[in-house]
C-alpha cells in the first residue's frame with residue numbers, strides 16, 4: 481500500500497523535479513509563462529526608469545542564489561542606444577557572449593545519380609552543369625571497350641583490358657558494373673571516396689538499369705534524378721537529330737525508352753529537358769542540389 485502510494489506520487493511529474501527537470505532549466509520559460517511586467521508591483525520598482533521590460537523578462541527567469549544568475553545589466557532604450565552598447569548589454573544580460581559560429585551545420589557531400597532514356601540529354605545536361613557549378617566531381621567510368629578516335633583517357637573513360645576490368649571486379653573496386661553490348665562499364669569506388677573526402681559532390685551518369693542497381697546499393701543515401709523530354713515525340717525527334725544511330729539501333733533505343741519511362745517512380749526527382757530549354761533543365765538540377773544541401777536531415781552516403 482505504502483509502496484503503491486510512493487509510486488503514484490513519484491510519477492506525478494508536477495511534484496517531481498527529477499522527472500521533469502526542464503521545468504526548472506528552460507531559459508524560455510519566462511516567455512512561456514505570464515510575463516512578470518504584467519504584475520503592477522514591477523512598475524513601482526525604484527529602478528523603473530532605467531530597466532526595460534525585456535530586461536525584466538530575462539532576469540525574472542533566475543532565482544535568488546542561482547549560481548547561473550547573470551549580472552543585472554540595464555538594457556538601454558532601443559530607440560536611442562548605440563548598436564554596440566545595446567549588443568553588449570544583451571550579452572551581459574544573458575550572461576554569455578553571442579557566438580559567430582555558423583548556426584547551420586556543414587552539408588554532407590552528395591551523390592547525385594543522373595539517369596534517363598537514351599537521347600534525352602544526359603551528357604548535354606552534365607556538360608552544362610560542369611560549366612556552371614563548382615565543387616562537383618563527375619565520375620569517369622572504367623570500360624573495357626577500345627578507345628574511339630577523339631576520346632581521352634581519364635576524361636571520357638578509363639580504358640582498361642577485359643582482364644584488368646575483371647580483376648577490379650574481383651577486388652571489389654567497382655560500385656556498380658554492367659556488360660553493355662559486349663563491353664564492361666563500371667564506376668570506380670576510389671574516385672568517389674577521394675572526392676567526397678575533399679567535400680565534393682559526386683555526379684554519376686548511368687542508364688536506367690544502372691540507376692536501379694545503384695538504388696539497391698545506395699538506397700536513399702543518394703539523390704536520383706530522372707531526366708525526361710517534354711514528350712515521347714520530342715525524344716524521338718532528338719534521337720533522330722543526333723544522327724548517331726542506324727535504323728536498327730534507333731528502333732531499339734526508341735522501344736527501350738518507352739519502357740524506361742515506367743521506372744520514373746524509383747527516382748526522387750524528375751527534370752524535363754525540353755527542346756531548346758537545356759539551361760532551364762540545368763537550373764532545376766542545381767536547385768535540387770541546393771535544396772538537398774538545405775535539408776535538416778541530410779543524406780549520408782558511405783562508399
Ligand SMILES: Nc1ncnc2c1ncn2[C@@H]1O[C@H](COP(=O)(O)OP(=O)(O)OP(=O)(O)O)[C@@H](O)[C@H]1O
Pocket residue numbers: 596597598599600601602603604605718719721722753754755756757758
Ligand atoms: N534541351 C535540348 N534541346 C535540344 N537538343 C538537346 C537538348 N538536350 C540535349 N539535346 C541534344 O539531344 C541529343 C542527345 O543528347 P545527349 O547525347 O546528351 O543524350 P544522352 O541522354 O546522353 O544520350 P545517350 O544515353 O544515348 O548517350 C544531342 O544531340 C544533344 O545535343
